[in-house]
Amino acid sequence: MSQFHVLRIGHRPERDKRITTHVALTSRAFGASRMYLSKPDSRVVTTIDEVVAKFGGNFEIEPLSNPRKFAKNWEGQIVHLTMFGLPLEDFEDKLRKEQSPILFIVGAEKVPPWTFEYADYNISIGNQPHSEVSALAISLSRLNENYVDQKFGGPLQVIPSGDHRKMIDTSR
Amino acid sequence: MSQFHVLRIGHRPERDKRITTHVALTSRAFGASRMYLSKPDSRVVTTIDEVVAKFGGNFEIEPLSNPRKFAKNWEGQIVHLTMFGLPLEDFEDKLRKEQSPILFIVGAEKVPPWTFEYADYNISIGNQPHSEVSALAISLSRLNENYVDQKFGGPLQVIPSGDHRKMIDTSR
Numbered sequence: 389m390s391q392f393h394v395l396r397i398g399h400r401p402e403r404d405k406r407i408t409t410h411v412a413l414t415s416r417a418f419g420a421s422r423m424y425l426s427k428p429d430s431r432v433v434t435t436i437d438e439v440v441a442k443f444g445g446n447f448e449i450e451p452l453s454n455p456r457k458f459a460k461n462w463e464g465q466i467v468h469l470t471m472f473g474l475p476l477e478d479f480e481d482k483l484r485k486e487q488s489p490i491l492f493i494v495g496a497e498k499v500p501p502w503t504f505e506y507a508d509y510n511i512s513i514g515n516q517p518h519s520e521v522s523a524l525a526i527s528l529s530r531l532n533e534n535y536v537d538q539k540f541g542g543p544l545q546v547i548p549s550g551d552h553r554k555m556i557d558t559s560r
Numbered sequence: 561m562s563q564f565h566v567l568r569i570g571h572r573p574e575r576d577k578r579i580t581t582h583v584a585l586t587s588r589a590f591g592a593s594r595m596y597l598s599k600p601d602s603r604v605v606t607t608i609d610e611v612v613a614k615f616g617g618n619f620e621i622e623p624l625s626n627p628r629k630f631a632k633n634w635e636g637q638i639v640h641l642t643m644f645g646l647p648l649e650d651f652e653d654k655l656r657k658e659q660s661p662i663l664f665i666v667g668a669e670k671v672p673p674w675t676f677e678y679a680d681y682n683i684s685i686g687n688q689p690h691s692e693v694s695a696l697a698i699s700l701s702r703l704n705e706n707y708v709d710q711k712f713g714g715p716l717q718v719i720p721s722g723d724h725r726k727m728i729d730t731s732r
Contacts, residue, residue: 407578410691417690439689472718472725475708504724513697514707515718517611518589519582522697525690529698535686536647546644546687552676553644 391489392420392528397455397503398496401429410521411494412436416447418528418535420492423447426455444542459506464489468507469523470499476511480530483509492527494520563661564592564700568692569627569675570668573601582693583666584608588619590700590707592664595619598627616714631678636661640679641695642671648683648699655681655703664699666692 394415399408408425409432415423416436425432428451436449452458459466465486483490493503504510513523529535543559566587571580580597581604587595588608597604600623608621624630631638637658655662665675676682685695701707715731 403578406575407582410579410582410693413688413690414694417686417688417694443688470725472721472727474720474722477708510722512718512720513701514589514710515720516585516589516615516710516712518585519693519697521582521691521693522586522589525685525694525697526701529685536649538686538688540688546684548646548684548687549644550646550682553642555644 390419390421392532393489393491394420394423394524395455395459395491395493396423396425397493398499399425399427399429400496401427401431404496405429405431407496407521408432409435411524412449413439414521414525414528416440416445418525419532419538420528421446422450424450424452424455424458426452428452440542442542442544444540456500456502459491459493459502462491464491465509466491466493466507467509467511467527468493468503469513469520469527470510471512471515471517473510473512476513476527476530479509479511483531492524494524496520562591562593564704565661565663566592566595566696567627567631567663567665568595568597569665570671571597571599571601572668573599576668577601577603579668579693580604581607583696584621585611586693586697586700588612588617590697591704591710592700593618594622596622596624596627596630598624600624612714614714614716616712628672628674631663631665631674634663636663637681638663638665638679639681639683639699640665640675641685641692641699642682643684643687643689645682645684648685648702651681651683652702664696666696668692
């Protein structure tokens, strides 16, 4: 299991299904091993399980009913990504050296006060409104600079190309 | 006007409204000056106009009915972001030195063949499936490393904080 975990809070199944799916895919692609999801949403889980079956890796989604209790009991560091936080640049050297598991918390709309309270770091990627998907992608890609070389081992493998789509299916 | 522009293609208003909004917010936050949108969607425009009114900057959305023709006539470089492309790392030094405007093309689902054809660069941010929001955020933040120091000059300004939400409204 990798050192990076993601807690997605404030998920509203009707409204956020696709954004939360992008949060999960981003988590997986940049090296997180698990996304905890509150509220639970089986459609997101199904979509991600299909991607894992095709492209590999051990990424999982775990539904959570009490994210506050989960965060309170987290044994490791907590990084809350928020447009109101301090610049990532000021902490990334320290976070790269961190040995304990890091839980990134990303909210949908306004987050409850406990996210600020339980976080060891409240970190922003710039202080303009943008996207929890962007904040997570930039954070993980900067802390896990070898993301391009990760091996996922799934049956579908992309062959990088400058001019067309090329993908092989090693299960055939 | 900045050097960075974004062309969002394949937008399906019912399905993609929120993801496309995140593409637009990410474009603005990391220094693009304009997003061209096909198909047009006035709800996305309204949401972004509200953010610009509050947080500043000159970012605009321009609806496009013929994105293919638009890309074909683009006077500058075109970077198509795709999971099938070559690593950003191999081209970022060259792109940082580029003087002409750069158009980033991001699709929703599978893109038409002309995107590969008209692109000067087909670039991937890793070759795993993730998100056009992530791909754009990482690309822009790496080519525009001063994004944290950009001045948007809007009435709402965040005061970065390690432990709470702090925002001032300079219009009051």
